[in-house]
Amino acid sequence: MTTQTKPVLHGYFRSSCSWRVRIAFALKGIEYDQVPVNLIKDGGQQSHSDAASPMIKLTDQYKALNPMQQVPAVNIDGITLSQSLAIIQYLEETRPGRRLLPVDPKKRAQARMISDIIASGIQPLQNLSVIQKIGAEKLQWSQHFITKGFEALEPILKQTAGTYCVGDEISMADICLVPQVYNAERFKVDLSKFPTIKRLNETLLKLEEFKVSHPSCQPDTPPDLQA
Amino acid sequence: MTTQTKPVLHGYFRSSCSWRVRIAFALKGIEYDQVPVNLIKDGGQQSHSDAASPMIKLTDQYKALNPMQQVPAVNIDGITLSQSLAIIQYLEETRPGRRLLPVDPKKRAQARMISDIIASGIQPLQNLSVIQKIGAEKLQWSQHFITKGFEALEPILKQTAGTYCVGDEISMADICLVPQVYNAERFKVDLSKFPTIKRLNETLLKLEEFKVSHPSCQPDTPPDLQA
Numbered sequence: 279m280t281t282q283t284k285p286v287l288h289g290y291f292r293s294s295c296s297w298r299v300r301i302a303f304a305l306k307g308i309e310y311d312q313v314p315v316n317l318i319k320d321g322g323q324q325s326h327s328d329a330a331s332p333m334i335k336l337t338d339q340y341k342a343l344n345p346m347q348q349v350p351a352v353n354i355d356g357i358t359l360s361q362s363l364a365i366i367q368y369l370e371e372t373r374p375g376r377r378l379l380p381v382d383p384k385k386r387a388q389a390r391m392i393s394d395i396i397a398s399g400i401q402p403l404q405n406l407s408v409i410q411k412i413g414a415e416k417l418q419w420s421q422h423f424i425t426k427g428f429e430a431l432e433p434i435l436k437q438t439a440g441t442y443c444v445g446d447e448i449s450m451a452d453i454c455l456v457p458q459v460y461n462a463e464r465f466k467v468d469l470s471k472f473p474t475i476k477r478l479n480e481t482l483l484k485l486e487e488f489k490v491s492h493p494s495c496q497p498d499t500p501p502d503l504q505a
Numbered sequence: 506m507t508t509q510t511k512p513v514l515h516g517y518f519r520s521s522c523s524w525r526v527r528i529a530f531a532l533k534g535i536e537y538d539q540v541p542v543n544l545i546k547d548g549g550q551q552s553h554s555d556a557a558s559p560m561i562k563l564t565d566q567y568k569a570l571n572p573m574q575q576v577p578a579v580n581i582d583g584i585t586l587s588q589s590l591a592i593i594q595y596l597e598e599t600r601p602g603r604r605l606l607p608v609d610p611k612k613r614a615q616a617r618m619i620s621d622i623i624a625s626g627i628q629p630l631q632n633l634s635v636i637q638k639i640g641a642e643k644l645q646w647s648q649h650f651i652t653k654g655f656e657a658l659e660p661i662l663k664q665t666a667g668t669y670c671v672g673d674e675i676s677m678a679d680i681c682l683v684p685q686v687y688n689a690e691r692f693k694v695d696l697s698k699f700p701t702i703k704r705l706n707e708t709l710l711k712l713e714e715f716k717v718s719h720p721s722c723q724p725d726t727p728p729d730l731q732a
Contacts, residue, residue, distance in 0.1 A: 344657075345657035345658075345659075345660050346622060346626055346654070346657040347657070348626070355611065357614070357615075359614050359615075360618055360622070361617070361618045361621035361622060361625065363617065363621055363625075364614050364615075364617035364618040364620075364621050367613075367614070367617055368610060368611075368617075371610050371613065372610050383595060383598050383599050384584050384595075386595070386598065387584070387586050387591050387592075387594070387595035388584070388586075388591075390588070390590065390591035390594055390595075391586055391591040393591075394588035394590055394591050394624070395573060395587070397621070397625050398588065398590075398625045398628070398629050399573055399575070399588075399629065401625070402625050402626065402629040402630065403630075403635065407653070408630065408650075411646075411649070419638075422638070426634070427573070429572065430572035430573040431572075433572050434572060
């Protein structure tokens, strides 16, 4: 693998983990190329691709790039990284610009804790391979685990949040929260019980970096889902 | 909450995420107190408690401490942290002693990637609340997702590993690997296809820090499971 000047994000418009990385790139002001990856094995999404944005199927080539066969994966500085939080923290530790973690160690820990509650405690249970295995009951299953996770997040955020998830600075926690709320809405989770989560999500969605990275305006967003 | 001199780990002997934190404490040479938490709602494990190591049930008191109702949770420096990787990285950033992440940014990223493959990609699918919901098919379910995860980890580790998961220095990746292999063995996963994982696990299990933190010798380990 050779060192590239522009990072390449292999992702999918609707993947919440891909969105996390897109937000981080936007907050850091990093230009990158996108290669859409089609994770749906029956190729159902394939028809949405067009000449301007070639979409790759889940090929052996992609499996070599990311053996977990998930998105995102990023080619950067000559290496390939998967796992969104590892990618985001690599950007934080190697790129200047806006901080993605607070300076204070306790606040950093809280930002990581909130990120991990989402990235390890909630999102993995709505991952494509899990949902496919659950089958017909996937809506109920997803609602159960998102609601359970939000019931934990709400009191934690009530303690840590200022304008954003941890105090008044944007952090990785915010980067994880917004795509998870998007997933919650897709799975029709009742958000009325979570006023802090709702308030933070609404505040964050007004920011340019969250807008340009939104699933509704990516190269592989199907026309009927475009904003 | 007041600042404490010794951190308090709320955990469970067999929880792989609790074991991660115990390894990190051992590698850093940090003394801590343990409070066993019984996550089994029917109290089946309760009989194993004894006067010397009081085990707390999943009470409202613990829910206030960790709204996710999972272990581990750590009281440290006046705050409560859940999520093992957030705890481990807090120790890394605030305590001297053995490094838990490499100095080189690319190797740090690889250590975090491997940790996250386990912590977000594999372990959450064997979490108690998930397994309980899956019911009778839990063995097959767990074997499926651990095998899938290990099929991804094996080629990645083949590239990154030296003596340990990332080069020749112990890192958070090793801290995550060993407890996940322990889980794999509990769920009778065939490990013969994963020679790198097996080799790393065997090397790490010989180290004192992995021995003293092992599920077989914790305050709440039932007598019949003690080493």
